[in-house]
Amino acid sequence: MSVPERPTAAELDAADPLARFRDEFEIPDGIYLVGNSLGAIPRRARAYVNTELDRWGSLGVEGHFTGDLAWKDYHELVSEQLARLVGSRPDEVVAMNALTVNLHLLMISFYRPTTTRHKILIEAHAFPSDHFAAESQIRQRGFDPATSLITVAPRSGEETLRNEDILSAIREHCDSLALVMLPGVQYYTGQALPMADIAAAAHEVGAHVGFDLAHAAGNIELSLHDWGVDFAAWCSYKYLNSGPGGVAGAFVHQRHIDDQSIPKLVGWWGTNPETRFAMATEFDAMPTVESWQLSNAPILPLAALRASLDIIDEAGGISALRAKSLQQIEFFDRRLAESLGGRVVNLTPTAFAERGCQFALQVTSGNGREVFEALEHARVFCDWREPDVIRAAPVPLYNSFDDIDRFVNILEEQVA
Ligand SMILES: *Cc1c(COP(=O)(O)O)cnc(C)c1O
Numbered sequence: 001m002s003v004p005e006r007p008t009a010a011e012l013d014a015a016d017p018l019a020r021f022r023d024e025f026e027i028p029d030g031i032y033l034v035g036n037s038l039g040a041i042p043r044r045a046r047a048y049v050n051t052e053l054d055r056w057g058s059l060g061v062e063g064h065f066t067g068d069l070a071w072k073d074y075h076e077l078v079s080e081q082l083a084r085l086v087g088s089r090p091d092e093v094v095a096m097n098a099l100t101v102n103l104h105l106l107m108i109s110f111y112r113p114t115t116t117r118h119k120i121l122i123e124a125h126a127f128p129s130d131h132f133a134a135e136s137q138i139r140q141r142g143f144d145p146a147t148s149l150i151t152v153a154p155r156s157g158e159e160t161l162r163n164e165d166i167l168s169a170i171r172e173h174c175d176s177l178a179l180v181m182l183p184g185v186q187y188y189t190g191q192a193l194p195m196a197d198i199a200a201a202a203h204e205v206g207a208h209v210g211f212d213l214a215h216a217a218g219n220i221e222l223s224l225h226d227w228g229v230d231f232a233a234w235c236s237y238k239y240l241n242s243g244p245g246g247v248a249g250a251f252v253h254q255r256h257i258d259d260q261s262i263p264k265l266v267g268w269w270g271t272n273p274e275t276r277f278a279m280a281t282e283f284d285a286m287p288t289v290e291s292w293q294l295s296n297a298p299i300l301p302l303a304a305l306r307a308s309l310d311i312i313d314e315a316g317g318i319s320a321l322r323a324k325s326l327q328q329i330e331f332f333d334r335r336l337a338e339s340l341g342g343r344v345v346n347l348t349p350t351a352f353a354e355r356g357c358q359f360a361l362q363v364t365s366g367n368g369r370e371v372f373e374a375l376e377h378a379r380v381f382c383d384w385r386e387p388d389v390i391r392a393a394p395v396p397l398y399n400s401f402d403d404i405d406r407f408v409n410i411l412e413e414q415v416a
Contacts, residue, residue, distance in 0.1 A: 179207055257289060
């Protein structure tokens, strides 16, 4: 269906090939624009979780070994799906733990400071958990964050990072840089960073590079393998809709997987499954990223994650989601300009390549916090991030163009 040049929300929704996927989700009453914080529940998550509760009831411990859903291998059911989302081989990704835990495990492997090369580069406004993780890794290895933790910040008067500033920070610290750890999409501004260029620059100076993909996985297209990224980690409760505290993901590039010289914290779930239950104490690393697994996998949260990943596949995967997302971004930009021109400023970069679906809206006329509270009162689900930003993220899998339109109308009323 073709739509006119300045299509209305109704016209865009009518022409949207993904519109039917909204019914796959239960969405709280109101306008739900916080899939960047907690994705909506896929209706079928209940069935997937119930299947495992029923198998637990009928099979008991035999559930670990019985059938296609045997719990001992259950985490592998999502490897191909996660690989498609992050652009990797299936043996480079695993669903395990939580995001910050995975950052720590991967820093144990890829932050290997020496007296001359000991610095970690992060962003000055990193998500606190990432900041804490990097700082504590530095201390843990006997270094001092005052000299080993370096940051890159937006220029004064600017809100987002300049790509050239990131690359020049990497070059500036050159021989002393051990690790670059940056987000794929920045949690506050929604800025997408040039991951391929960052990876290349880090490798050029001999540093490792890892990405926190909390706001990138399921939001933008990624090619971790081809970009040569050393490691990455992400949570699944944001754009991957796995539910609160859902199982996180981890990526390690294939070239590191068989390298037994890489230090690693290990547990029984990383050892060869053929001998795992023989209870041998000689660690025989699995020939995949699964060798980074410590514990047996949490089946109920994984079942919920599978429900969402199956829907994403049915919708055509991340390229189809991103195609709709770009249309939604364009529509959102247009509606903001039409209705709110100047009174609300979006801090997110305007170029498609530099943003995901999240908007970081700053109210410039009036009190942002009050506007946010009024939005909440009107049952708009968005969020407030100190000091002065309202984050709103239309998620292509279940948000309509009408959601965006109504959001802008309500915002306009509040700002007026
Ligand atoms: C959401 C988010 C986290 C949360 O970490 P958890 O370990 O899942 O609690 C960490 N870092 C970033 C960048 C995030 O966006």
